[in-house]
Amino acid sequence: MTPAVLNLKYNFPNAKIYYILSPWLKNLYNYLPHNDGIIEFLPPENENIFIKIISAFKLILKLRKEKFNLVLLGHRTNIFGIIIALSGIKYRLGFSGTKFINYPADYNENKHETVKYLDVIKSANLQVKYEYPELIRADNKIFIKEKIGIPLNKKIVGMFPFGGINPGTVMPIKRWDPEKYKILAEKLIKEFSQIQIIFFNGTENGEKIMTDFLNDNIIVKDIDNDIISACDLIIAGDTGTIHIASGFGVSTVSLFGPSSPELLAPRSTPCIRHIYIWKKPECSPCYTPVTSIDKCNKKYWKGNEFICHTGTLECMNNIEVEEVFFNVKKILNLK
Numbered sequence: 001m002t003p004a005v006l007n008l009k010y011n012f013p014n015a016k017i018y019y020i021l022s023p024w025l026k027n028l029y030n031y032l033p034h035n036d037g038i039i040e041f042l043p044p045e046n047e048n049i050f051i052k053i054i055s056a057f058k059l060i061l062k063l064r065k066e067k068f069n070l071v072l073l074g075h076r077t078n079i080f081g082i083i084i085a086l087s088g089i090k091y092r093l094g095f096s097g098t099k100f101i102n103y104p105a106d107y108n109e110n111k112h113e114t115v116k117y118l119d120v121i122k123s124a125n126l127q128v129k130y131e132y133p134e135l136i137r138a139d140n141k142i143f144i145k146e147k148i149g150i151p152l153n154k155k156i157v158g159m160f161p162f163g164g165i166n167p168g169t170v171m172p173i174k175r176w177d178p179e180k181y182k183i184l185a186e187k188l189i190k191e192f193s194q195i196q197i198i199f200f201n202g203t204e205n206g207e208k209i210m211t212d213f214l215n216d217n218i219i220v221k222d223i224d225n226d227i228i229s230a231c232d233l234i235i236a237g238d239t240g241t242i243h244i245a246s247g248f249g250v251s252t253v254s255l256f257g258p259s260s261p262e263l264l265a266p267r268s269t270p271c272i273r274h275i276y277i278w279k280k281p282e283c284s285p286c287y288t289p290v291t292s293i294d295k296c297n298k299k300y301w302k303g304n305e306f307i308c309h310t311g312t313l314e315c316m317n318n319i320e321v322e323e324v325f326f327n328v329k330k331i332l333n334l335k
Contacts, residue, residue: 162202
């Protein structure tokens, strides 16, 4: 959504911009563009209706206190439409079909996520100058490289073998085999001495998986936005890491399977190249705007986990190390 935020600031340069975000995004707060304040709100998932109403009422009071003039709603959920309407906000931008939106844009499920939000800006007759995600760097690459002890002549390739875990949803089927990441890292180091590999830990203690694999050219770090911003390339599945990298202007090779890169993969800019790999078997994409919200569909959902309904995971298993290696060379211009 950051391009839409950038365009709001472009149209209203004197405006203050606040973000309403869930606490699980806390590590991104300081990197958001035009961030004049954060209002935290974690919608109750499994609590009873009384608790949900109390939670919504508290948010409404916060919003009314700030006296906002305009809101851009990213959700297509009527409850949020009701909340912002009761908050007294006059100009309510969002997607058609959401109640109480008075500046709606059609939701086209075949358009890229970033473009959908730009459609909302256009539908409100506002100008669009910015088209690509943007996050604010805390420090420059040279300082960060020196801080973590990486020679300045090294190209940093970050790899994230995890992901697929969001509040209320678990999708390990988005992950490429960690063993293939290891083989890829070995191959890159063997052929190109100027490469430094960083494996980023996930929530499942990736350090244990990678410990037997460490050497001078491979290090393991916890997920760190500053280190991501200093990378020359990030390799990962469809997870937040590639989008954070994209916001910092870092190239990516993203590995897609259950979800569609045509809707979600980072988009190349005139200066930054992004490549996605998608083998697209007959069953892919299975995780779509329709199936993603229908947790009653037992074909795709087992509790909060989105599962491979074929049991083969061929969409990810068919991605070969050699193909990823070729695209890494292409982006980094390695001979």
